[in-house]
Amino acid sequence: MNANMQDMKDVVYSSRVRLARNVRGLPFPHRLHGEEEIYKMMQKVKEACDKVVATDFYQMRGFDPIEAQVLVEKHLVSPQLTQECPYGVAFVSKDETISVMLNEEDHIRQQCIVEGMGLDRAYESLSQIDREIAKTLPIAYSPEWGYLTACPTNLGAAMRASAMVFLPALTMTGVINSFIRKYQENGITTRGVYGEGSQAEGYLYQISNQAAIGMSEREILDRMNLVVSKLVEAERIARQNIAKHEGIKLKDKIMRAYGTMLYAYKMSSQELMELSALVKLGVCLQYLDCDLSKLNRLIVESQPATLCKLTGKNLNVAERDVARASIVRKKLN
Amino acid sequence: MNANMQDMKDVVYSSRVRLARNVRGLPFPHRLHGEEEIYKMMQKVKEACDKVVATDFYQMRGFDPIEAQVLVEKHLVSPQLTQECPYGVAFVSKDETISVMLNEEDHIRQQCIVEGMGLDRAYESLSQIDREIAKTLPIAYSPEWGYLTACPTNLGAAMRASAMVFLPALTMTGVINSFIRKYQENGITTRGVYGEGSQAEGYLYQISNQAAIGMSEREILDRMNLVVSKLVEAERIARQNIAKHEGIKLKDKIMRAYGTMLYAYKMSSQELMELSALVKLGVCLQYLDCDLSKLNRLIVESQPATLCKLTGKNLNVAERDVARASIVRKKLN
Numbered sequence: 079m080n081a082n083m084q085d086m087k088d089v090v091y092s093s094r095v096r097l098a099r100n101v102r103g104l105p106f107p108h109r110l111h112g113e114e115e116i117y118k119m120m121q122k123v124k125e126a127c128d129k130v131v132a133t134d135f136y137q138m139r140g141f142d143p144i145e146a147q148v149l150v151e152k153h154l155v156s157p158q159l160t161q162e163c164p165y166g167v168a169f170v171s172k173d174e175t176i177s178v179m180l181n182e183e184d185h186i187r188q189q190c191i192v193e194g195m196g197l198d199r200a201y202e203s204l205s206q207i208d209r210e211i212a213k214t215l216p217i218a219y220s221p222e223w224g225y226l227t228a229c230p231t232n233l234g235a236a237m238r239a240s241a242m243v244f245l246p247a248l249t250m251t252g253v254i255n256s257f258i259r260k261y262q263e264n265g266i267t268t269r270g271v272y273g274e275g276s277q278a279e280g281y282l283y284q285i286s287n288q289a290a291i292g293m294s295e296r297e298i299l300d301r302m303n304l305v306v307s308k309l310v311e312a313e314r315i316a317r318q319n320i321a322k323h324e325g326i327k328l329k330d331k332i333m334r335a336y337g338t339m340l341y342a343y344k345m346s347s348q349e350l351m352e353l354s355a356l357v358k359l360g361v362c363l364q365y366l367d368c369d370l371s372k373l374n375r376l377i378v379e380s381q382p383a384t385l386c387k388l389t390g391k392n393l394n395v396a397e398r399d400v401a402r403a404s405i406v407r408k409k410l411n
Numbered sequence: 412m413n414a415n416m417q418d419m420k421d422v423v424y425s426s427r428v429r430l431a432r433n434v435r436g437l438p439f440p441h442r443l444h445g446e447e448e449i450y451k452m453m454q455k456v457k458e459a460c461d462k463v464v465a466t467d468f469y470q471m472r473g474f475d476p477i478e479a480q481v482l483v484e485k486h487l488v489s490p491q492l493t494q495e496c497p498y499g500v501a502f503v504s505k506d507e508t509i510s511v512m513l514n515e516e517d518h519i520r521q522q523c524i525v526e527g528m529g530l531d532r533a534y535e536s537l538s539q540i541d542r543e544i545a546k547t548l549p550i551a552y553s554p555e556w557g558y559l560t561a562c563p564t565n566l567g568a569a570m571r572a573s574a575m576v577f578l579p580a581l582t583m584t585g586v587i588n589s590f591i592r593k594y595q596e597n598g599i600t601t602r603g604v605y606g607e608g609s610q611a612e613g614y615l616y617q618i619s620n621q622a623a624i625g626m627s628e629r630e631i632l633d634r635m636n637l638v639v640s641k642l643v644e645a646e647r648i649a650r651q652n653i654a655k656h657e658g659i660k661l662k663d664k665i666m667r668a669y670g671t672m673l674y675a676y677k678m679s680s681q682e683l684m685e686l687s688a689l690v691k692l693g694v695c696l697q698y699l700d701c702d703l704s705k706l707n708r709l710i711v712e713s714q715p716a717t718l719c720k721l722t723g724k725n726l727n728v729a730e731r732d733v734a735r736a737s738i739v740r741k742k743l744n
Contacts, residue, residue: 326733330676341670343663400659 086195091242095200098236099186102216126210138166147383240286247316280351332360344399419528431569435549459543471499480716573619580649613684665693677732
């Protein structure tokens, strides 16, 4: 990883690596009903985590639904874990970069999310925990198939590497579609993060490796690093082009979005997504000065459950819109 | 005039008094073609003005059209004077409160505009000039009809007193229409300042006395003072009511308008009118702090000809929208 890789926050929102592991001799979670065995596995994973990083522990059974939803909104656990997994458990590192889910689709799912472009960094962090877990628990591994997983699409490295990328210019110009098609043919999935299909809300896309069979972790990371850095390059060029082409019209649109964020008294999450995407583009085009990470965090901080937790109230939609606008004003002013 | 009268800037944008005078023995302007007599009258009026206030002198013949339009946009001369009066002349006081037009519909039309509620003040200022003019020129006056004017509707006191009032709450609630009907029956005209009929753009209305026959100047002023102060009272109550009723919805709309004014990079005059009206309402409801006079001046300062004069360029519509937004940002930040 070179210095240039680290410096892609103008395009790469975050990088995520996920590893799926299962315990040899134990039925997969959807067929697992032995409380004692589950408790034993939980203890072993806890011991392994403790050796690497300080974590908080969350048990899904009887868990407060607001608190559970907050973890989902922060992308620390899957919605599935909170809704469909009675034996679901999560360990979350204090800095909220690493989380380990137990008894979701697989026995153990480890995940690391870091800001900006950092797949290698994320993978290295996870590897430490993964090694500790392998020391305390027998992991299901076949020399022929690699890591065994509940769903065959995850077999092999059982690793998914993904980057959340911000592609306003490639979206506005429509160029993104040819990238999506090309990647699809090469086992890379691109999807809009909040919208459906390629209709990306806030111009955010998640790029991830589709299958891991027959590829090593290193090969997956290298391929993803290459794909993302090409996207970054294309997006940067496209931005300069639309800035030149659209001129004052685009600047007006962006600056109005910024003014609205600074002064509005109610705002839906959909509108916040749209406005902050424009403002982020404005930062990248140097129309205005604002911290990109702060803008990205605003999206998470103003999700429904996170808002309720923050205000300590069970807010309805209209009340959330007011609370959301208030947070946006405070954080940006 | 009491202290309360002076303190109506939250509703009364400006007050204007206009006096029409004609020189005895001289044909009315539309029938006047003697250059020497016109020059003589001009000299006499200049002498009279000089005794009271320092003025700038503008002759319409051969006058730069941009400069002429600037005077119109500032409401210092009528469009008619600049377009249809070959012998048209204007004296404008340095502080731009007083203007005297020669050879418009009447030989001499004197006008004084002051900020806020100040019809009495405006009338007193004009009276000084009017007395000086009457000393140097024989004014056409009939004991039976009063001052003689080219159009019979102006006969009598030949005075029009008007107030430009800002009535957002009475407009939003529709209550303004009953006021307009009632005033109509009592010889008071109410019309939208920039829009057609009662469709007031920017919630601005001009209230003026319709006929002056049979009424003294004092009676006209008293009636207008009464009408305006009642409107002010009604508008203030209506504002408190809509603020209570509309709550956060109105505040959101107002604050977004303010944010847009502070950050937009292009803006039509129509949009500026709408946004600044909302912002002015916001100032009156104490949602934000901004100088009302400054907001009112923005409307004039960003009119087409005034913009061209300011930038020293013959701007097209799109360029004016950019220049207008730039002025708005600079003045408000």
